Amino acid sequence: MSEKSRTRPGAAGGALTADRPTALRNVVLVGHSGSGKTTLVEALALASGAVNRAGRVEDGGCLSDYDEIEHRQQRSVQLSLVPVDWGGVKINILDTPGYADFVGELRAGLRAADAALFVVSAADGVAGATRTVWDECAAVGMPRALVVTHLEAARADFDEMTRRCRDTFGGDDPDAVLPLYLPLYGTPGADGQAPVHGLIDLLSQRVFDHSSGERTERAPAADELPLIAQARNRLIEGIIAESEDETLMDRYLGGEEIDLKTLTSDLETAVARGTFHPVLAAAPAADGARQGLGTIELLELITRGFPTPAERPAPAVTGTDGAPCAALTCDPDGPLAAEVVKTSSDPYVGRVSLVRIFSGTLRPDETVHVSGHGLEDRGHEDHDVDERVGALSVPFGKQQRPLSRAIAGDLACVAKLTRAETGDTLSAKDAPLLMEPWAMPDPLLPVAIEAHSKADEDKLSLGLSRLVAEDPTLRLEHNPDTHQMVLWCLGEAHVDVALERLRSRYGVQVDTVAHKVALQETFGTTASGRGRHVKQSGGHGQFAICEITVEPLPVGSGIEFVDKVVGGAVPRQFIPSVEKGVRAQAARGVAVGHPLVDIRVTLHDGKSHSVDSSDAAFQKSGALALREAAAEARIDLLEPVAEVAVLVPDDFVGPVMSDLSSRRGRVVGTEQSGAGRTLIRAEVPETELGRYAIDLRSLSHGTGRFSRVHARHEPMPSQLAQKVREEAENGA
Template sequence: MADRSGGSTGAAGVGPAVDGPGKVRNVVLVGHTGAGKTTLVESLLVATGTITRPGRVEDGTTVSDFDDIEHRQHRSVSLSLAPVEFDGVKINLLDTPGYADFVGDLRAGLRAADAALFVISAADGVDGSTRMLWDECAAVGMPRALVVTKLDSARADFDEMTAICQRVFGDGDTDRVLPLYLPLHGDDESVVGLMGLLTQRVYDYSSGTRETRDPDPEHLPLIEEARNRLIEAVIAESEDESLMDRYLGGEEIDVDTLVADLELAVSRGSFYPILATSTVNNLGSIELLEGIVRACPTPPEHEVPPVTTPEGKPCEPLTCDPEGPLVAEVVKTTSDPYVGRISLVRVFSGTLRPDMTVHVSGHGLADRGHEDHDVDERVGALSSPLGKTQRQLGRGIAGDVVAVAKLTRAETGDTLSDKDHPMLMEPWVMPDPLLPVAIQAHSKADEDKLSQGLARLVAEDPTLRLEHNPDTRQLVLWCMGEAHVDVLLDRLRTRYGVAVDAIPHKVSLRETFAGKAAGRGRHVKQSGGHGQFAVCEIEVEPLPNGAGFEFVDKVFGGSVPRQFIPSVEKGVRAQMARGVAAGFPVVDLRVTLVDGKAHSVDSSDMAFQMAGSLALREAAAAAQVHLLEPVSEVQIIVADEYVGGVMSDLSSRRGRVVGTEPVGAGRTSVRAEVPEIEISRYAIDLRSISHGTGQFGRSYVRHEPMPPQLAAKVKAEHAA
């Protein structure tokens, strides 16, 4: 097991010093909104003396030193870092947003951390969104511990909450989820302390400070029963196969051995200890800090993600070694109008130092507006951030999380490595943004600044996809949900001074001919001097879906000179791009040029282009033109209890269910084909239907004819 002993303390204004990777714990706080994650971070900051007081009231709002540091408005919707020092160990607390819209920040926090504290409110319990967050952690194999907050709430019941956690998170084995402490109740049944099961000591906070004493006689049977169950669960993971027999034989196992096996069980992901806290007197904060230091895995125990060269050639596996090759990753990017760009960086291997030149390698998420980086860049100052305060660091060693200034090219997800030996780290999975929002600049002044502001937003947020739709000529932000939209537009306005208006999002429709038709295009102008003369006659017929465009020349006798036949085709193609009924591109069409007329002097390339365009428009006027709408295959994963509601809703959206199948753990996958125009806001609607537990993906399948009544409405709007 890695060295877990103490280290040195950073001076005022200087970040905590780190003597080695074993002196670091990277812990991400996970939980739904309102569980108390940020309040818990504040309690730990107070308990370690990082800030001096838990809060004060200003203008009717409770604020603190941490509130002064961190913007309260954005703290709950963005990944933030709060480093503390306890028992000589630097603990990087990564606070993640609980909103489903900001799952990208959650995944960034999971990437940077080595263990997760799953924060659950004793007053609110476990809901569907909590289970989804748990699944996010499980998907990346993140070791987890549970922290039950708000024990001081009138509705809190620790025993009931323990039973719920065992049922929801134990995967059928309740001994995988057990408490390390039991609450100590006072005369009025309020929680005044904790009873440690491994240490068999009481930590009493009733006097306002933490006092350690022996348990009262009436508490011993309760402690003994819970302790025996805990010890058996912990030593089942021990590498000492004789330990269980010795324990069952009556031998007393020392606490250090139990703690070592506890850390092993947690790091393997086979055991999830429960800890408890309350805001009253910071109850449980010290116990939680001790648990983080002694039971959470260290960075060397966390496997470094695979790396390749920027060209894709595999590299040797890396370890968390400060003397190894430099490989670090940008997990969060923020921009400040005054400070500039700040990059939150997890160092996986090697040592990062101020002013060194590094190579920046990116993954090229071109579909989301992220360019593929492959440049050298000089690192600015390193710091250990606490909100807006940046405590300077002399280095960032393997295992640490640091803030880096002046990385103007690096974006979230990019790899920093040695400039002479560049490497690229395997990316974490980015969620797909599925809510489209079309925007336009509010004024001409905003239009001039819009592109720069959007570029900064894209650099900060890899879950955002920026699209310039050539068909609808709209600028579209693909977002995770309504809250995500609100935050993005607010950042554009407040950080970058760009005001935008949301406008109705248009779907990329197509047009096609329903049957055969003929058209004649005549472009004749004479206004003195050189005139314009071109006549062409065409026949059009629809082709099968997806066949594209065909141009056939059947002109005989030179009625249209050979040099002008390509001009007719060019004019037809140009008109197809502009549309013939509602302004959408025409597809799946064969156009046959059958006849025409030319003038020896006045005919020209441009004249025959115009004639070809006019001929197609005349043919469209004589035929029925269908509007084609895009259809997507949607795969929805939802709890079994909501399957009926989902299928009923899909039917109301003109959807066709093509299959359902169970995917385990009481969840079902529903596959359906649905017109895209019906699912523009499905990211929002599905949450409502499934109470926040559903998720879906979509992929384009084809275009197919729109119902006549809807097509008529679209054509009427275009004509108006």
């Protein structure tokens, strides 16, 4: 592997710093909720000496899941960074939430990392959503390893779990997913469960025994040797198959004993290249012990097998004008290029940005350029400004440990970047850059909200703007048709966290109300109407009469206004006034308050007064005429229809298609989308999609995803339209 440089602990509890990118490793932990990621982070921190006992930093504070919301909900809801030192290498461990609603935090962790450690529970197996993330990592060539947790659980079976990992993640080459160690079991207890008290290193054929409470090394006993032979031979063949030395396999098959140094070197190279994915096992330390089962082995794999930041390509960059730029290299002396991967708020220091530096060196108190992509549809404005960097630090639990600088390849927190949001690029002010954004999941669960009180209403706008600045997976919509304020989220847990943050961080209490879909109205039959607006109240009166005919038009036609007045019955200067009044009334609706569309309004007669007629009078007359025509016609309600694309494993195609049909959906086609996955295309009324993000997750066991785009409006079935009218009449 490449040269490593020692890291230096900061003075007086300061943060670890690295002299060069080769002394850094950035690894993200991936796994479903409950797989044991946070426990593993704490075990690694304990083994490395970063904490004095599991989950506690030196001053007694919690290391991870320290946010109040995480305490209340008993689950991780945000990306957290824990730096540790091992053998002179600074390891930035990025712990991600396992719940599907917080996949945005997971994607941010993948962007900031150079390798991924997939955590799977021997008690629960491999979740389908974990396979999806594995495929995403494979698409960009990210190195991956697996660690099996919860070996102490009833009916946990490491061999079976390893086989399932090979089947799930091995693809065309299952021998690229193999264990490096085998667990060593003790005598079964009263419950029949044999405790795991050690690991057998298949390559070195050494045993790391934890039965005494501390990690000791010994040679395998005679009865342990049979456990090793078959698994060791398969592992060696898997490593040799990935070796760059093409003669190695022939030599091995010819009976030559390949030396341990060669095997280890080839293993580390294959792991760093992302072509071999070792499986390890881990368990927390026993009471009083510092080293948990498998923690030393994991730290060794991370430092020796995972790539340095210099070995991974940086994201593509352009100038802020879109002009192409030279590819970035992980050089501390290169041009500054960093990216905000997470934004949070601290009650004492304000906005804090977690930044990954891809090139150059970031220092406190320097001025940088902030470039934003501007996700306007999600409430994120575009921006292109200079800002002064505040203090640099590294989080460690609730602490912020100061940094004097952050070099290429490292991660750091930056204070007081008031304009920077998640996904923004930081670069030199005289050479501004813009990084290619990473893929963000589209929030598809709408939640309509209202301020709880007048005091909350005054603070709502500012609170929401800060909320969406922190979380780019939120989309804020002010719907002009329904006049609702809508937060689009990824799921119910995402909703709970967003509203709780509004309340606890920004002091804004909101109420959720029923989400309304923007319907439309149209004429189902031709009708005529007469608008008579005549008033005398002293002085100038108001006089305007117009007669119109309204005809239905095809869907999507909008509103046509036709002037067929003859003989000056309506003076020419007031014809635009009639049209203005008609269009204003159409925007307000004529039946249940939804916009009126797809009609032709023909003005064919009217009356005026030389003194009392006016623009305002004819606007009022036009509106009255349209309402009278509506009273004589059949008014149809139009509902929006979305084009929906649902991607699911083949096993769930039947249930998903049945569910779409129950939502009045029309399946228009299916197609294969990779091995074992099907893309279903359908047209579904948007009134039926309100909770589809939740229901699809349940139907597909978390493996399905969908997208939607508005297609058109179509007439709503009469029984549903009648229900809408009744609700409108009752004020619902």
